[in-house]
Amino acid sequence: MRVPSNCQRNINLLTFDPDGDHVQCRHGSNSYECSTCTPPSVISLSSSCSLSFSPTNSSSDEGSYAVQLMMEDFPRQTITLTHDSGSIVSISTSSSMSRIPVQFVFKVDPAAPSCTAGEYLPRFLPPTPEHGAQFFIDINEMIEINIRAEATQSVITELLFSGPVNMVKNSSGSGNFTLRWTPSVSQNDDKESHPICFAVQATASSSVYQSELRCVIVRVGNIPFIATPSPPPITCK
Incomplete structure (x- = not known):
């Protein structure tokens, strides 16, 4: 994905969960989720999985950036899961049930x-x-x-x-x-x-x-x- 350095760009990532779970995004935070985990300085991320790039007048910001996100789903109420082994676990609305990586290159081009x-x-x-x-x-x-x-x-x-x-x-x-x-x-x-x-x-x-x-x-x-x-x-x- 690419954008000229002088142009505003909002990127709404596709979030979809057929079970109706609440989906959120965050930057990768450990070696299992990202490599060199520092988030790109030129874009901001909201928990609703929207990325925002603001125009810059500095040519030093031009170049390619690795975006390494995690997309997670959360129950909308506390739920109880029973595993095949018989063990029971309770998952609250603040605990993610699953997560997938979303990774791509974001390129800032000349104006x-x-x-x-x-x-x-x-x-x-x-x-x-x-x-x-x-x-x-x-x-x-x-x-x-x-x-x-x-x-x-x-x-x-x-x-x-x-x-x-x-x-x-x-x-x-x-x-x-x-x-x-x-x-x-x-x-x-x-x-x-x-x-x-x-x-x-x-x-x-x-x-x-x-x-x-x-x-x-x-x-x-x-x-x-x-x-x-x-x-x-x-x-x-």
Whole structure:
């Protein structure tokens, strides 16, 4: 992920828990979670998993930074878990149940002539889905995500994306892209929630510019709701 040094950029990481647990982010803090664990000085992180970069006039801030985060889920009420061995453990709302690493490179580029989206920095246009949008499909049903962007002072060159391994990207002219994917039983896609993230990249002379990051969720199995914990404590086996 990259941003010109003179442009404000807010990055809302995709957080999703189908059980309705509360999701938070923090910087990695030990050798199991990060390497050289000092957080990047150029960005700030909120517990709600939003990253913020503020413009800087110092060229010394330009360069690449390793972002090493941990995403954790917390119960919305105290719950009781019973293991197969018969042991019982109580988990409060301040104790995380699981955690996953989120790691990427954040690059601060030289200043752009303009920070207005749609000029040098690509701007998304309809019918591009909004960040956090959810799609519900069945197994063996193809989903097609149409992405459109514009940049009047730079040339859009590519769509950067992450998603299921067999997702296919197509382009139908500058700034027009399509992502297609068909979930299958053989890939264990059924009853799973699959994140898809994307950004559009453009160039002007030797400079590279990226749009904002957007992520969507594809839920396979047509379950159009997010489960929430019931009021009383929950016992799981």
